[in-house]
């Protein structure tokens with residue numbers, strides 16, 4: 001299954017807000033519609049919104065009436081600014097927009113060819129994302145054993161990427177394909193319920209045993225010894241601080257609980273999620289609309305005038321993480337040094 005793709009001058013994406021009850025698609029003919037899809041979580045998950053940014057720029061290139069290179073580059077830069085203003089946390093969004101802009105800026109071709117190059121680059125990035133996730137899954141599957149029960153939070157499956165494998169769920173999926181008997185426990189992931197709606201949908205679709213628990217039940221399941229490994233994705237990994245992992249809110253609680261019970265805690269993320277430049281204190285945690293918490297299906301569930309605070313992500317420090325799986329291999333502590341060594345290594 002693909003999450004997002006280019007088709008005859010349009011970007012088609014699965015409307016994740018409607019899942020699991022309806023599998024519907026959104027046809028975007030303007031980059032601003034892609035930006036809206038990212039902002040409203042019609043498409044979500046760090047690698048997926050990166051590919052959406054690239055596809056949005058492809059749409060901007062497809063529809064531009066610019067006849068000069070200079071004007072085209074200005075238009076593309078303006079579109080990139082609008083697309084990247086949608087969500088502040090996932091590194092992949094900025095990485096992808098920068099990669100497409102760089103491609104256009106470096107092109108020595110005439111403007112019509114440069115537009116085509118941008119469109120091809122976006123499509124190439126979607127294909128690469130799928131390949132990267134499969135490779136990451138192959139590396140990560142070596143951490144999983146027959147009979148494991150794996151805990152996971154949010155959705156780090158194919159819906160969170162360009163399609164087919166996903167990051168953390170890609171690791172589980174490859175282990176399952178290798179014939180290992182893997183069961184999973186997915187945290188529902190309040191307040192948007194990516195775990196209950198999307199992870200459960202994906203794992204069930206792939207024939208992998210999945211049970212849903214409330215986020216607060218994690219301590220109970222660890223105490224009872226019912227989970228023996230955790231794996232999650234990441235939205236941004238801050239290299240300078242030693243690889244703090246920014247991921248869906250609740251991840252940090254899971255990491256502390258796992259650590260307390262000596263349960264391995266793994267992260268799976270492509271290199272496009274690593275932020276080699278920012279300081280930890282500069283990372284922006286997205287604060288979302290409090291109504292995601294105060295309402296269920298449009299019905300107020302919290303007394304009027306009670307304030308709800310809604311950070312979408314939290315920060316897990318490196319000492320709580322046992323390994324980070326990437327498409328170039330598995331990184332063990334000390335993460336910062338070993339991340340740097342990866343760049344001299346060939347991938348699978």
Ligand code: MRU
Pocket residue numbers: 044045046047153154155156157160161166167168194232233234235247248249312
């Ligand atoms: O708010 P979301 O649904 O975009 O948050 C997504 C996550 O936190 C995922 O765990 C993360 O992007 C990793 S996905 C491969």
